[in-house]
Amino acid sequence: MTSETLxxxxxxxxxxxxxxxxxxxxxxxxxxxxxxxGRGECLRSGQAVVWRAPRRDRPLVILAGHLDTVxxxxxxxxxxxxxxxxxxxxxxxxxxxxxxxxxxxxxxPDRLRFDLAAVFxxxxxxxxxxxxxxxxxxxxxxxxxxxxxxxxxxxxLRVELGCSGAMNAEVVVRGKSAxxxxxxxxxxxxxRAAGWLQSVTRFPVTPVSVHGVEFRETLQVTTLxxxxxxxxxxxxxxxxxxxxxxxxxxxADAERRLRALVPKDYECTVxxxxxxxxxxxxxxxxxxxxxxxxxxxxxxxxWTDVARFTGAGVAAFNFGPxxxxxxxxxxxYCPIDNLAAxxxxxxxxxxxxxx
Amino acid sequence: MTSETLxxxxxxxxxxxxxxxxxxxxxxxxxxxxxxxGRGECLRSGQAVVWRAPRRDRPLVILAGHLDTVxxxxxxxxxxxxxxxxxxxxxxxxxxxxxxxxxxxxxxPDRLRFDLAAVFxxxxxxxxxxxxxxxxxxxxxxxxxxxxxxxxxxxxLRVELGCSGAMNAEVVVRGKSAxxxxxxxxxxxxxRAAGWLQSVTRFPVTPVSVHGVEFRETLQVTTLxxxxxxxxxxxxxxxxxxxxxxxxxxxADAERRLRALVPKDYECTVxxxxxxxxxxxxxxxxxxxxxxxxxxxxxxxxWTDVARFTGAGVAAFNFGPxxxxxxxxxxxYCPIDNLAAxxxxxxxxxxxxxx
Numbered sequence: 001m002t003s004e005t006l007x008x009x010x011x012x013x014x015x016x017x018x019x020x021x022x023x024x025x026x027x028x029x030x031x032x033x034x035x036x037x038g039r040g041e042c043l044r045s046g047q048a049v050v051w052r053a054p055r056r057d058r059p060l061v062i063l064a065g066h067l068d069t070v071x072x073x074x075x076x077x078x079x080x081x082x083x084x085x086x087x088x089x090x091x092x093x094x095x096x097x098x099x100x101x102x103x104x105x106x107x108x109p110d111r112l113r114f115d116l117a118a119v120f121x122x123x124x125x126x127x128x129x130x131x132x133x134x135x136x137x138x139x140x141x142x143x144x145x146x147x148x149x150x151x152x153x154x155x156x157l158r159v160e161l162g163c164s165g166a167m168n169a170e171v172v173v174r175g176k177s178a179x180x181x182x183x184x185x186x187x188x189x190x191x192r193a194a195g196w197l198q199s200v201t202r203f204p205v206t207p208v209s210v211h212g213v214e215f216r217e218t219l220q221v222t223t224l225x226x227x228x229x230x231x232x233x234x235x236x237x238x239x240x241x242x243x244x245x246x247x248x249x250x251x252a253d254a255e256r257r258l259r260a261l262v263p264k265d266y267e268c269t270v271x272x273x274x275x276x277x278x279x280x281x282x283x284x285x286x287x288x289x290x291x292x293x294x295x296x297x298x299x300x301x302x303w304t305d306v307a308r309f310t311g312a313g314v315a316a317f318n319f320g321p322x323x324x325x326x327x328x329x330x331x332x333y334c335p336i337d338n339l340a341a342x343x344x345x346x347x348x349x350x351x352x353x354x355x
Numbered sequence: 356m357t358s359e360t361l362x363x364x365x366x367x368x369x370x371x372x373x374x375x376x377x378x379x380x381x382x383x384x385x386x387x388x389x390x391x392x393g394r395g396e397c398l399r400s401g402q403a404v405v406w407r408a409p410r411r412d413r414p415l416v417i418l419a420g421h422l423d424t425v426x427x428x429x430x431x432x433x434x435x436x437x438x439x440x441x442x443x444x445x446x447x448x449x450x451x452x453x454x455x456x457x458x459x460x461x462x463x464p465d466r467l468r469f470d471l472a473a474v475f476x477x478x479x480x481x482x483x484x485x486x487x488x489x490x491x492x493x494x495x496x497x498x499x500x501x502x503x504x505x506x507x508x509x510x511x512l513r514v515e516l517g518c519s520g521a522m523n524a525e526v527v528v529r530g531k532s533a534x535x536x537x538x539x540x541x542x543x544x545x546x547r548a549a550g551w552l553q554s555v556t557r558f559p560v561t562p563v564s565v566h567g568v569e570f571r572e573t574l575q576v577t578t579l580x581x582x583x584x585x586x587x588x589x590x591x592x593x594x595x596x597x598x599x600x601x602x603x604x605x606x607a608d609a610e611r612r613l614r615a616l617v618p619k620d621y622e623c624t625v626x627x628x629x630x631x632x633x634x635x636x637x638x639x640x641x642x643x644x645x646x647x648x649x650x651x652x653x654x655x656x657x658w659t660d661v662a663r664f665t666g667a668g669v670a671a672f673n674f675g676p677x678x679x680x681x682x683x684x685x686x687x688y689c690p691i692d693n694l695a696a697x698x699x700x701x702x703x704x705x706x707x708x709x710x
Binding site: 201205 | 519546560587656658683
């Protein structure tokens, strides 16, 4: 499979708008393409498409990617320049989707070492409770029988194991209003919280090794609001704490740890939480993939649907041609050479001849 | 003059709406009442009314009060309860205006020790640059020839000398955005500012004695904003510092002192400033008023138009029947007994028989 063929495929996919909630056109396009191909079975669910090869009692491997993108930012049309394919979703993660499509279309399922399925799902970039993969795992319980799921999220051809958990807590510190000329009649919420703000913002970026790969525990004050007028002592300070924690913590552990950082007399409400994805470093298929692909290995600093697969009992990791640091940026691009490299490593692992 | 007569007058005035910018109805009412009275001269300027007795080459005393109120807060109708007159503006400062009106109507100017004038002005509660008194001092330069101005602002029958100066500064601390899972790629503006926030919120309420009366120097963080999303490292923290300073400082002194509290690499913009009012403790008329009224004396913690009179070279102080701590409150009221007491002390000072 040449980079040129894959780049054309990716260019076509980038040019089909698919902002979260509006994935119908790209799901139609994927479905039409896979139906025309003939081999295997296509299942449509909402704005998602699932493909599976005939079962042969071999271990099942799932290739998975979301079809949606964040909103366009002047980058809705694909263009090529200097060996890069620019455009919305080019890295996150239509590059992975294009490689998956090419694998399905070019490999002979009968010659693979695995039973194969692919999931092209909707609404990953939106709120977690509408995530298409969650729905598909409910609707198609056979997906949970897989031996391995590979998320083709952007990793620049590294294997990124697991993923961080994420939690947001809203902390409210109360005071009492007063005219700012007579502050002794009130309690300034900012003054009350200032010492705590200083200590909580000093939370260090802490490396944590889990099954031999490194994650970084982080805590950031991401929003902060107090006061309604220049001449009134503020009676409330509202702080958002964004906490990222390594996969060796449960949500309950993480919440305990987060709450321990907040004085008991402040209000603290956890407003959302996403579990971490487990590091599947010891699963034989994972070790084999890493060895065959000669891939660099790291922890996934950030949240991906590896968490949803490992939460459902399926070993999973991230491996894709895109660049994570270009995700959600106006100048998002994917290195075109990465497409063929990702294709080759996945094809090799799945048991085909080397490309 | 009985409390009942004064209470009826105040009740009428409270029931005439006069939110800042909409003082025409109450100015019409004051003008009609003073014109009907016959003695002295009435001058209308915009939504303000100035009255003056015939000049007899005696020292000129001005009684001054603003007619406007802050917006209503479910308290636009006057009511009496437990010896209090409740309603918008009852303390701040239609109680003072009612006493001034009653003095003009009941005292014989020929029998006073002073030439007398009264200023009922507009737009004190709004932005300083539209304050009606500032306009009147320009339009009627004879007002600046006064020996004394008494501001009938709410002081609960105390003499409150001078007034604090006020200054607001907006401080901006810059950082660099990043995904909150990778904070090391950015600079968190809240983290950068947290140590400073702690020190600046510890600014103590500091008593400062000026000509024997106490003012309190205060510095409050009144508003604080940072961050645009729960998962983004904030690149900016915006803080309002509200500074109140005693009358022995110039605006330039105050600004130097305020800026010295802000690190040089933060942005600091003074967004408004009001000069302090001078303490006129040594003016003979002020000493005499205090002695005759047997009034408690204090510094005015807050800003009033005493600053505008003393800035124009006229000795001035605050003395009124209202309660400052009820100003701008939904449950604003004036003790009815305070009305006759204020009337009596002013009448006595002006040279009339004791009531």
